[in-house]
Amino acid sequence: MADPHVTLPPDGESPRSPHGRGPSHTALPDADTGGGRRPAVLICMAVVAVLLFVGFSALGTWQVQRRAWKLDLIARVEQRVHAPAQPAPGPQRWPAMTADSDEYRHVSLTGRYDYGKETLTQASTELGSGYWVITPLLRDDGTTVLINRGFVPGDQRGGIEHPEAAARDGVTVTGLLRISEPGGGFLRHNDPAGNRWYSRDVQAIAAARGLSDTAPYFVDAQAPAVNANAQAARGAAPDTWPRAGMTVIAFHNSHLVYAITWYALALMVAGAAFYTVREERRRQRTRRP
CATH class of the missing domain: 2.40.50 (OB fold (Dihydrolipoamide Acetyltransferase, E2P))
Known part of the structure; x- marks a missing residue:
């Protein structure tokens, strides 16, 4: 049974609503929005970028501090090695001995x-x-x-x-x-x-x-x-064993390389964030009539 409130139009015309406001279909939003990202996505990307930048910068700073500590340790060890010989620590000193304060x-x-x-x-x-x-x-x-x-x-x-x-x-x-x-x-x-x-x-x-x-x-x-x-x-006398004086004093010190690496990663994150913001603004300008 036909709806009494809907007027059927002649063939070839679209049906109208009962209030006469044009076609009864619902208008769909324009699918072409200029390629812009949703605000929620941009916020998430911004948060991740900030966290990465802060984290990489903190790791770089930590490596700089470690390098300063290592250089100080090397200087102290060099001073100990070349200082006049002192009596070896006795039992009263044993409990307080540490590698940082006593080794070498x-x-x-x-x-x-x-x-x-x-x-x-x-x-x-x-x-x-x-x-x-x-x-x-x-x-x-x-x-x-x-x-x-x-x-x-x-x-x-x-x-x-x-x-x-x-x-x-x-x-x-x-x-x-x-x-x-x-x-x-x-x-x-x-x-x-x-x-x-x-x-x-x-x-x-x-x-x-x-x-x-x-x-x-x-x-x-x-x-x-x-x-x-x-x-x-x-002269050419045979070697005698054991051979003393073969202590090797070497400290692994690559903290500067690590610091540069972390800071470089932080700069890359900042650069990527800047590029993303610039591109998003360009898309917004393109969408404007």
């Missing part, structure tokens, strides 16, 4: 070597792979300090020298204080039961060798001074 300090100490409890730990040096020779030094106050007497190649471990005088009469050792290296090396753990050592872990070595009152650090012995006449007298 130039120290000296006197005692008697206990060769019977010597330990070889794996080493990789400019002379190749081999072992560090770690020998306990028994001090007159009853404490023990582990001394890294130097490097020996793997095929020369049977030729390690053990001067009797250093065990009988005592010896004064001068070198660099080092902090214990617990655990082991990269992907390899120390195995005290199998006598396989991949790091200079003072506590573990002391426990395995039955040493008491052992300092929480070890000392890298420095190479003895040899004058020109003594060197000439030795």
